[in-house]
Structures are given as C-alpha cells and as structure tokens.
Amino acid sequence: MRRIAVAKGDGIGPEIMDAVLKIFYEAKVPLEYVTVDIGKWVFDKGFNTGMTPEARQTIETLGILFKGPMETPKGKGVKSINVTARKTWNTYANTRTFQTLHGVDTVFSKAGIPIDITVVRENIEDTYGGIEHMITNDVAISRRIITRPGSMQVIKYAFEMARKKKARRITCAHKANIMKITDGLFLEVFQEVAKDYPDLKADDVIVDDLCMKLVTKPDTFDVIVLTNLQGDIVSDLCAGLIGGLGFAPSANIGDHICIFEAVHGTAPDIAGKNIANPTALLLSGIGMLRHLGLMESATMIENALLYTLEQGVHTGDFGNKSISAVNTTQFAEAITSNFGKQPGQGAKPHLKDAPVTETMFKLNENVMLESANAPAENIIGVDFFIESDEQPVFIANKCLRHGGVKFKLINISNRGTQVWPTGSVYTNLVNQYNVRFESIDDMPLKQQDILGLYVSLSGDFKICSSELLLMLGDKRAYSLAQGQ
Incomplete structure (x- = not known):
C-alpha cells in the first residue's frame, strides 16, 4: 500500500481534508496517510519555514504531499508557506x-x-x-x-x-x-x-x-x-x-516530489462550522490518484462527484438557492452514496490502474541545471545603478571623467527611460539612475576592468547595484532603454 504525506492545513483545511479522506476510505483507495506538521500554527511555534524538520524529512522520503489550504502569517517577514514548499522541492x-x-x-x-x-x-x-x-x-x-x-x-x-x-x-x-x-x-x-x-x-x-x-x-x-x-x-x-x-x-509536479493541494483560501470566518465546500481539494486528490496510477478509484470518485453536482446537491457557496444547502460532511456522504453512478454529461471513462514508475531516489547533492553548448560569452560593458538627485547632464559630466581609455558613456536612464544624451524635460525622475558604459570599439573586457571603473565611479556616487553587459555569441544579451 502506497504511503503519502498529508497536511490538513489551516482554517477550513482540517474539515475539508477529513471529508476528502473519508471519501477515499469509503472508495477503498489503497493509500496510507502519514500526517505531517505544516501550516501557520507551525510557524507560530517558531519554525520559520512553516514546517517541522520531521515533516520535511517525511515528505522527501514519501515523495507525495496532499495538503489543505495554508495561511501565511501577515508581516513578520515570513515567506509564503505554499511557495516555500513548491520551491524547496522544485x-x-x-x-x-x-x-x-x-x-x-x-x-x-x-x-x-x-x-x-x-x-x-x-x-x-x-x-x-x-x-x-x-x-x-x-x-x-x-x-x-x-x-x-x-x-x-x-x-x-x-x-x-x-x-x-x-x-x-x-x-x-x-x-x-x-x-x-x-x-x-x-x-x-x-x-x-x-x-x-x-x-x-x-x-x-x-x-x-x-x-x-x-x-x-x-x-x-x-x-x-x-x-x-x-x-x-x-x-x-x-x-x-x-x-x-x-x-x-x-x-x-516535480521530478522527485509532487504536491496536490487546494489553492483557495483558509476561510477563517467559517472555519469549524462544517459548511465549507471540499470540491477543489477532492478534485486535487483525484488528480493525485491518477498521478499514482489509481485510475479506477479516480474515475469512480470523479463520476460520483459529477453525478452529485448534477443532482443539485451543493454547499452554501454555490448552487440552486431553492434547494437547501448541505454541510461539508453531508456533501461527502452524498458523493459516497453515488459511487457507481454515471453523470448525464461529462462522464469519465473507466480505465484500468496503471503502473507508475517511481521517480524518488536519494539525492546526495543539489542538481545543477545548465544548458549544453552555450555560446561564447564576452563582457562588453556595465550598467551601474546609482543614487542621485541631480539632473542628468550633471550626472553625465561626472561620469565622463571616469571612462578612461577602455570605457565610453553610452546613455543614462531613469526608470527605464533614456534621459541622456537625449531625453525630455517632461520625464519625471526618481533618485535612482542607470548609467551605461560600454567598451571602446566593442573590445572584450575583464571583470577587473569593471571593478576598476566601479571604484573610480564610487568616488562621485553611491552605487546601488551593477549588471554586466554581455554578448552571447553574436547576440546582445541586455535590453535598451526606452528612447535609446
């Protein structure tokens, strides 16, 4: 029996997850569920990723996470728990x-x-x-x-x-x-x-x-x-x-770990009332079953859901208002009572369970993604992003003193719009400019050349950041300013 990790989530998460797992249980889905600690409540306990180390290890071992909606605490500088999970496991x-x-x-x-x-x-x-x-x-x-x-x-x-x-x-x-x-x-x-x-x-x-x-x-x-x-x-x-x-x-979907989830909110205003709609999480779970090759279970459950919806059964957030809404538990029970029934429209064809090739394996180091046959790379200039409240012509006059024998000042832009050597007085400015230097006669440069110019220019300006201007083969690998 395949084991998967389950995180019930925050707000209405536990209610709708319990409803979905009850449907899976009644359908005799051959899965074993390992509950893991992820969510706002875990963050509130001091885990800044919103998950415990044990939860991470379990998910990386099992390869499948089925999760309810998660709340990211507002403020506090914390990253989204949902985005962190997706990015961490690629x-x-x-x-x-x-x-x-x-x-x-x-x-x-x-x-x-x-x-x-x-x-x-x-x-x-x-x-x-x-x-x-x-x-x-x-x-x-x-x-x-x-x-x-x-x-x-x-x-x-x-x-x-x-x-x-x-x-x-x-x-x-x-x-x-x-x-x-x-x-x-x-x-x-x-x-x-x-x-x-x-x-x-x-x-x-x-x-x-x-x-x-x-x-x-x-x-x-x-x-x-x-x-x-x-x-x-x-x-x-x-x-x-x-x-x-x-x-x-x-x-x-990733090569080693996959996450199936409801992407709606945690609806804290109705949490604990047993009135939430579990359809999105159920559909996500059905997709998970197909991913795992459990086609027969997925088809039976989905057709039962579609039949139930056609019959007008609904929770309070949708459906014919002349028909009384059911609660979360009753909605799940209606689906299980309709196992084996076919909807009048959109019925899913019955398929046999499919073998699934396991993609999980123990990684000993991070995978490096890199394109093969990369073109030749040459540095031909640099963009310096500087802080200044001066007018463009005064900035240009200062920059022109720093070019030396290797660099020429090409242009100055503000919020992506060129303001020197040509521009308009009607362009509003902020106190951050981009000054672009390129090599004289397009000669290739070394990083040491860029650093030398950086040191020289820093005598006149605070340099906020910089970007190299590259040629990749015969292709310019940087954008032009508006109006350049």
Missing part, C-alpha cells in the same frame, strides 16, 4: 484544470459554452523568487529571474501532458513584446520545444490579449503555459470562468 510545473461542472452555474454554462482549459504555470522562478531590495528610500527593485533550463523543464512537461491529453492546441502566453529578454527567453524555449511535437498545434499570444479572449471565447483554448506571475493571475481568471477557486484543482 515542483516546477503547477497544473490546474478548469472544466465546466454541470450543477455549477456560470455565464458560460448557461450559454452552453463548454470549458476545458489546463493552465501550466512555471512554479519556481520569475518574481516569485522574492528577491527584493530597497536601493534608495524611494526606490524598490525586484529581480525577475527566468532561466533557460527552468523554462525547458516546465515547457517540456506541458507538451508531454498536452500530448497525453490529446489536446487540440497548446499556447504559450507571454509579454515578450515588452520584456524581450526574460519573456523572450521563455517564448524562445517554447518555440524550440514545439519542433519536437509536430503533432500538436503550438502558438503564442500576448498575455493581456489572452485575458480578453478567455472571457469572450474560452472554449477556443486548451493547454496554456505561462511564466509564474502571469500564470498565477491567469489561473485565477480561469477559475472564475467555471465558478471560482472552490472548483479549481491544483497539482505541483
């Missing part, structure tokens, strides 16, 4: 499936427009790295990290999943028209991977255009893959299309 692909559920009325279901969208969200990188700094009293920065290997992991997973799903279309959503380096890299990897899947229709769309089309023609989309922050926003938008987060399952 669950790089967050997968959420959004399907029309008969009995859950929405604008689209009433119009007869079926929805079946799977959002695959990169789960480790982007602004969710949480790398932020105040570099002056007025200016905060956040590093947005997009990597080629990280993008490759999630995009390959998305294509494989789309093929297994027999998807008619896979779409990369992005903002590469503006973020040409970061989103541009993500889109570039998508296009590379697409060449290996000629049987799938692969296309891309700018993310704001995607959002508009999702609320006008959602049935035209199938599988969508996005970067982390954009994926977070779009997945919640898609949840709204089918009735809300209470019907949105979530899986976090």
Whole structure:
C-alpha cells in the first residue's frame, strides 16, 4: 500500500481534508496517510519555514504531499508557506484544470459554452523568487529571474501532458513584446520545444490579449503555459470562468516530489462550522490518484462527484438557492452514496490502474541545471545603478571623467527611460539612475576592468547595484532603454 504525506492545513483545511479522506476510505483507495506538521500554527511555534524538520524529512522520503489550504502569517517577514514548499522541492510545473461542472452555474454554462482549459504555470522562478531590495528610500527593485533550463523543464512537461491529453492546441502566453529578454527567453524555449511535437498545434499570444479572449471565447483554448506571475493571475481568471477557486484543482509536479493541494483560501470566518465546500481539494486528490496510477478509484470518485453536482446537491457557496444547502460532511456522504453512478454529461471513462514508475531516489547533492553548448560569452560593458538627485547632464559630466581609455558613456536612464544624451524635460525622475558604459570599439573586457571603473565611479556616487553587459555569441544579451 502506497504511503503519502498529508497536511490538513489551516482554517477550513482540517474539515475539508477529513471529508476528502473519508471519501477515499469509503472508495477503498489503497493509500496510507502519514500526517505531517505544516501550516501557520507551525510557524507560530517558531519554525520559520512553516514546517517541522520531521515533516520535511517525511515528505522527501514519501515523495507525495496532499495538503489543505495554508495561511501565511501577515508581516513578520515570513515567506509564503505554499511557495516555500513548491520551491524547496522544485515542483516546477503547477497544473490546474478548469472544466465546466454541470450543477455549477456560470455565464458560460448557461450559454452552453463548454470549458476545458489546463493552465501550466512555471512554479519556481520569475518574481516569485522574492528577491527584493530597497536601493534608495524611494526606490524598490525586484529581480525577475527566468532561466533557460527552468523554462525547458516546465515547457517540456506541458507538451508531454498536452500530448497525453490529446489536446487540440497548446499556447504559450507571454509579454515578450515588452520584456524581450526574460519573456523572450521563455517564448524562445517554447518555440524550440514545439519542433519536437509536430503533432500538436503550438502558438503564442500576448498575455493581456489572452485575458480578453478567455472571457469572450474560452472554449477556443486548451493547454496554456505561462511564466509564474502571469500564470498565477491567469489561473485565477480561469477559475472564475467555471465558478471560482472552490472548483479549481491544483497539482505541483516535480521530478522527485509532487504536491496536490487546494489553492483557495483558509476561510477563517467559517472555519469549524462544517459548511465549507471540499470540491477543489477532492478534485486535487483525484488528480493525485491518477498521478499514482489509481485510475479506477479516480474515475469512480470523479463520476460520483459529477453525478452529485448534477443532482443539485451543493454547499452554501454555490448552487440552486431553492434547494437547501448541505454541510461539508453531508456533501461527502452524498458523493459516497453515488459511487457507481454515471453523470448525464461529462462522464469519465473507466480505465484500468496503471503502473507508475517511481521517480524518488536519494539525492546526495543539489542538481545543477545548465544548458549544453552555450555560446561564447564576452563582457562588453556595465550598467551601474546609482543614487542621485541631480539632473542628468550633471550626472553625465561626472561620469565622463571616469571612462578612461577602455570605457565610453553610452546613455543614462531613469526608470527605464533614456534621459541622456537625449531625453525630455517632461520625464519625471526618481533618485535612482542607470548609467551605461560600454567598451571602446566593442573590445572584450575583464571583470577587473569593471571593478576598476566601479571604484573610480564610487568616488562621485553611491552605487546601488551593477549588471554586466554581455554578448552571447553574436547576440546582445541586455535590453535598451526606452528612447535609446
């Protein structure tokens, strides 16, 4: 019997987890549950990751975590417990499936427009790295990290999943028209991977255009893959299309550890009242069963859920208000009483249990993700981010004294907009500039050259941070300022 780790969560978490596990028990699902200590209450005991060392060891041993909603304490400088878990165990692909559920009325279901969208969200990188700094009293920065290997992991997973799903279309959503380096890299990897899947229709769309089309023609989309922050926003938008987060399952897939969870909130206002809707967590658990190869149990439970919804059984947060709502326990009992019944619409086909290849193994060191056949790399300049409340021309006059025989001052920008050598007096400024130096005649530079310029320039300015300007092969690996 397969053992998995279970974390019941905060707020309504214990109630809905108990309801789901009761359904699994009645379905005779061959799983053994090992409860682990994760959540706000664990953080409040002094564990700054929100989990005990014993919980971490158990999860890393078992490889599967089934978790209820977790609350991250506000303030105190603590990171999100949910994000910490996903990132710690490199669950790089967050997968959420959004399907029309008969009995859950929405604008689209009433119009007869079926929805079946799977959002695959990169789960480790982007602004969710949480790398932020105040570099002056007025200016905060956040590093947005997009990597080629990280993008490759999630995009390959998305294509494989789309093929297994027999998807008619896979779409990369992005903002590469503006973020040409970061989103541009993500889109570039998508296009590379697409060449290996000629049987799938692969296309891309700018993310704001995607959002508009999702609320006008959602049935035209199938599988969508996005970067982390954009994926977070779009997945919640898609949840709204089918009735809300209470019907949105979530899986976090990694090579060694996977997390299946409800992504809605902890609803502390109704905690302990036994009235919460367990559907999202149940759907997440059904996805976990399929991941573990327990197809027969997954199909029986899902068809019973779909049948129950069709019959109008509902908790207080949805459904026909002329029919009395049931509580959490009664909702679970209604599902178990409908085992073996088929819904009139959307019934899931019965499949035999599938063998699952175990991916768990003991790691002795961290895995290094690195692309093969990287192009030649040359340093051709540097961006210095400096603090100053002076006008651009005065900053330029000072910078020009420091270039020496190796560097030329190229431009000065403020919040990404060029203000020297050309610019407009109508551009509002903050007290943090970027001054860009490049090598004379594009000659390659050494880090020692950059450090020498740093020391010289620091005599006139506080240097908040710096970035090397690289050429990767014949490709410029940095962006231009607006107006440059």
